[in-house]
Amino acid sequence: MKVLIASDSHGLTHELTNLVERYRDDVQLFIHCGDSELPGSSEEMTSFHAVKGNCDSPSSGYPDDLIKTVGGFKLFVTHGHLYNIKMSPVNLLYKAEETGADIVCFGHTHHAVTFQEGKKIFINPGSLRLPRGMNEKTYVICEINNDKKEVNVNYFNQNGEPVESLSKKYVLA
Template identity: 30%
Template structure:
């Protein structure tokens, strides 16, 4: 199963769409800051199953702050990260992940791409497709390959 993971698009998605338009995704994880972009990405890429959480820039959006989803036996937590103070560290996010029995956590907010494993929990931030920080300031998103046996994550650069 192939999952597109995106965050912090801030109403600019055309470069992302051009980069991935020839790929097929089974699901979309949109991690906030302009939830309307998540809907448009799903529509334009024909991704039927989407999980969208609200970010700190989505003041009036009627979307949840967190989603816990189980895919092929893997329990996953999706948040934007602002309520868990991810700009400081991942401690609050770790507490929430353990509380939710999540084996992987997907978050945004920092605009810095990250893949890390702490205490056997996968932490992934796809960075930002619009206003990147870190990673030499490259615009990024992530792609997951999920099977019953594993979750493989890759941070990719916007190429077009």
């Protein structure tokens, strides 16, 4: 199973449409980790399972958090601002424990990063509009193989080119 994860697009429309068109036949789930700054009913967001970020309108129609099960793995999706992610991942780790999540998808910091804490994988796809800590505008395609208990977190720039330096493979045995 493949999941496309994007975040912090801050009003971009063409880029979101391009992602859906590019991966429509290859990805089973599209996730947006907040700060799209678009209404949930907008055409650009209809393919995405999205959460509300701190820059999204209260009337956007997005939940603060959501949980999806993909390929036998439970994904917890949030923007991160409600868990003080800019200070520490600890609150998000506690929430992952509480929800039983295997993979935590978040945004807010605009820093593209993935890491593992215990048996939990954390993924911040970076920002499609305003990356921090690097020049690449990024998103992630997460490949989940439940049989092998493998999760491949593959980063790409806005042109669909791999960003190997950020990509990682995890084995959850």
